[in-house]
Amino acid sequence: MKKELICIACPIGCHLEIYPDEDYRVEGNQCKRGLYYGKKELTNPTRIITSTVAIEGGIYRRIPVVTKGEVPKDLIFDAMKIINKVRVISPIKRGDVIVKNILDTGVDVVASRSM
Numbered sequence: 399m400k401k402e403l404i405c406i407a408c409p410i411g412c413h414l415e416i417y418p419d420e421d422y423r424v425e426g427n428q429c430k431r432g433l434y435y436g437k438k439e440l441t442n443p444t445r446i447i448t449s450t451v452a453i454e455g456g457i458y459r460r461i462p463v464v465t466k467g468e469v470p471k472d473l474i475f476d477a478m479k480i481i482n483k484v485r486v487i488s489p490i491k492r493g494d495v496i497v498k499n500i501l502d503t504g505v506d507v508v509a510s511r512s513m
């Protein structure tokens with residue numbers, strides 16, 4: 399049976415039609431990224447997480463962080479629980495690891511700016 403999704407790989411937002419019974423054939427994509435996104439979203443959906451963590455001694459009270467790769471979508475809630483508990487102390491450099499290997503995904507959470 400056909401599934402319908404909006405591609406979020408770029409701002410155009412193509413309306414994708416995906417056919418799981420036909421090896422996840424995708425229609426409606428304007429580029430190859432839509433093929434990849436359509437199949438992946440139905441088989442192994444993942445996301446980059448962007449958030450902030452509390453920092454002491456910085457010019458702001460929170461510092462932005464990002465996962466260095468995509469994590470499974472069903473782990474985002476648990477990952478956010480961990481990220482929300484983290485406190486760091488300035489100075490932090492962009493790219494510093496804030497949470498190593500979050501939830502054993504093999505993905506680190508890193509600072510996305512220096513502070």
Ligand code: SF4
Pocket residue numbers: 405406407408409410411412426427428429430431432433
């Ligand atoms: S299919 Fe390509 S052009 Fe369309 S939204 Fe996805 S990335 Fe953008």
